[in-house]
Amino acid sequence: MITVELVYAAVDRQVLLTFYVQPGTTVRAALALSGIxxxxPELDLQHCPVGIFGKSVPHPEIRLLKEGERIEIYRPLLAxxxxxxxxxxxxxxxxxxxxSTI
Structure with missing residues (x-):
């Protein structure tokens, strides 16, 4: 098992989860396993934008996690x-x- 973290900051609260996954787990699979x-419940875990340590992950359904990585779920920009x-x-x-006119 490898240890990974998951962070998400909603408008009103923030969550940091530490959990274990099997080696070879994808970012999307880890989202589902995390219980976030x-x-x-408003999160669409199959389509939400995610990153690892501040860098966007373009294909989370194939990106495999490594020991100690932190998955970040990004909210859409309001402006x-x-x-x-x-x-x-x-x-x-x-x-x-x-x-200047005064």
């Missing part, structure tokens, strides 16, 4: 970071223009 679906930065910059420009 019972804690967060596009590029759009948020663009709006913030536009607001700063407007504020600066407002200051």
């Amino acid at each position: 679906g019972a804690v967060f 596009d970071p590029k759009e948020v930065r663009r709006l913030r910059a536009a607001k700063a420009i407007q504020a600066k223009k407002g200051e």
Whole structure:
């Protein structure tokens, strides 16, 4: 057996699970074995984006886990970071223009 961790941060709480899986277990299979679906029934464990130590796993159904790895379940972004930065910059420009007219 190998030890792996699973982390998920919902809006209102965070969970860190440590559990054991057989060598040769895929990331998707480990998600199912972890029991996280019972804690967060809204998660679609077959399609949710995941990563290992901050790096996205493009094919979790074939990626095999190694001893000590941490699986991270990612939530969808509520806003596009590029759009948020663009709006913030536009607001700063407007504020600066407002200051120079006074």
